[in-house]
Amino acid sequence: MTAEVAPRKCMGVDCDKNAGTLQCPTCLKAGLDSYFCSQDCFKRSWSEHKSIHKKTTGIYNPFPSFTYPGNLRPVYPLSPRRTVPKTIPHPEYAKDGIARSEQKFVGRNNIKILNKEEQEGMRKVCRLAREVLDIAAAELKPGVTTDYIDEVVHKACLERDSYPSPLNYYNFPKSVCTSINEIICHGIPDQRPLEDGDIVNIDVTLYHNGFHGDLNETYYVGDKAKANPDAVRVVETSRECLDMSIDLVKPGMLFRDPGNVIEKHAKTRNCSVVKSYCGHGINQMFHCAPNVPHYARNKAVGTAKPGMVFTIEPMINLGTHRDRTWPDDWTSSTADGALSAQFEHTLLVTEDGVEVLTARLPTSPGGAVPIPAAEEAKNEA
Template sequence: MRSSLKPSNAIMTGGSDVAEPASLSCASCGKPAQLQCPKCVQLKLPRETAAFCTQDCFKASWSSHKSVHLKAKPSEPGTGTPDNEGWLYCLKKGQARTPKLPYFDWTGTLRPYPISSKRIVPAHIDLPDWAADGTPKVEPNSDLQYVVEIKKPEQIERMRETCLIARKVLDKAASVIRPGITTDEIDRVVHEATIAEGGYPSPLNYHFFPKSCCTSVNEVICHGIPDARKLEDGDIVNVDVTVYYKGVHSDLNETYFVGNVDEESQRLVQSTYECLEKAISIVKPGMRFREVGEVINRNATMSGFSVAKSYCGHGIGELFHCAPNIPHYARNKAVGVMKAGQTFTIEPMINAGVWRDRMWPDGWTDVTADGKRSAQFEHTLLVTETGVEVLTARLPSSPKVFPWLNA
């Protein structure tokens, strides 16, 4: 710990002390703050980033807070590479950290950029069991990893509420997507919208994931970490939102166009949307889970695309991930049939090139092996007595961002 705090009402600005009102909140615990990190002041970082209530709170937060100093010099927009000197690579627990961009045989043009500090969750929000230490306790050992739960009516009602919140949150994220915005800013919108609805962003600290949503750009298949890279005209970006509310989770994602996107990328995104729609259309009691992959694979290959095989749809409810597993590719070995009362996701990831994938050194970001683009769409579904209810369905108020729906 090298630094000590200074009072926030004596911040040096333009060579003179300027009195500031003590209206800041502690960057660590949220309490009223009157002290300021001197390094942040030196770097002229936003005051709300640098404020702390006590010296002890500052010391306890130092290991995570100092990352904001490392990213104080952002890279030039549009260069395609981050400022290595300012990069703090975010890794899963147990892996080494490095201040420099690690060596990796990057498959496409995308590179990781610095990430911001972990966002604060107010004390009144109900938390999943991994929120504090990053480790799910109930989920890994639950019988629901092997048995597909038939939800009770009250569970289904809670699922409907939570899924509606998740849809509203994703729609807010969609409304801010444009060239020049960072994926970290999208994450901020998702985080704040989730908290405003009384929910918890399920990805936050789940197995140590550092952000409140996933943002997967261009060749990223899934689990991209929101960072300081600005979206560029012609990009595509998937935003994956999961909300925990009233003890249950909801999960959905969509892939969006950033500015003017080339025709091939438009075809890829539309085909992925159609793959999900066709898969949903067969959901009903008695249908085998393995048929979902057959439908998706058929539609994707007819369009000249391939289906990513490393990730699948999953059961969801009081657990974030549980049985059943629902592969999206053909000739899969999924077991079981659908029954009324089951809730699960279908979330095809469709690649413009080969289906094979590569994992970035962060242990999260999964990209196409050939660097070509990938798109994804996801819904949380309920099997009903007569068919299916799309719990995360688009609303009349949802942004009109997909040309094929507008037509």
């Protein structure tokens, strides 16, 4: 039985039709996909479309007319979609991109309490997710592309009989999210080489034996990043916000409480908190109740009880808290192009506190870097 193939969209300017078989001859010679609905549409779009031919390397910016908030640009073409053997269990959305179980529970505040067997399933997948993140992080260095990091994550998942949860989740094209510099979250791995001075978030989620495990960290690329006071400030503030919010987690905690602690600490460092995305329940579903906002005075519903599993994942910006999404419908950038950092753990509420299921290991790459004293003093003034 063959898989359904989504129709190609025409690449014509302001054209929302499906493409036919007509291809740009120049793109065809370069091995690039570039389909149009008609000859007239191709001619009308030529003056803008031909800009992708200027680079002799074959790489290009797929959205040349988009006004990017910061300096980062997508570097296409994306590598072909990676495959997962049928012997590895797939989540329900793997074929058509639709997480129907999650849609069924949208708007409900029934927060699942996992039994002992389910809790052990979450422990297992979260241990595997930590292993995969650490393997990917160990490969970070200037010159490495995020597409290579995606390949590393994909292979590490398969080696653990796991499906990389982001792959085809609502049509996300890759196996991991890689968010560089001003990208808040959901960055799509591509052909851009990492540069000395970048910061990059790697967001890994695995699906293993019916359960999802989710975590992410932001890393410094090269010594130049660690010497950048602004980069260190936003990364370490995000790391500390997560740690401080985890200290709250125990039976009886209100899901609206972590946001108060996170925003208060972020403001002491002259940073802002993203409001568009929040922590979430996770178990047999990738995303479910509860919602755990990261900003103060939110109206999140619910109270933590033993057996509940959810993430906290504060996204902290140097500038405005507002975000802007690229035309790929996934990549979320800060609205002003300022740096952003994020950290995430999957947490299990126990009878008397919390178990960090995705906790760092003694061998985990990365880790805290001291904020330069001059920078800290400036923000306290």
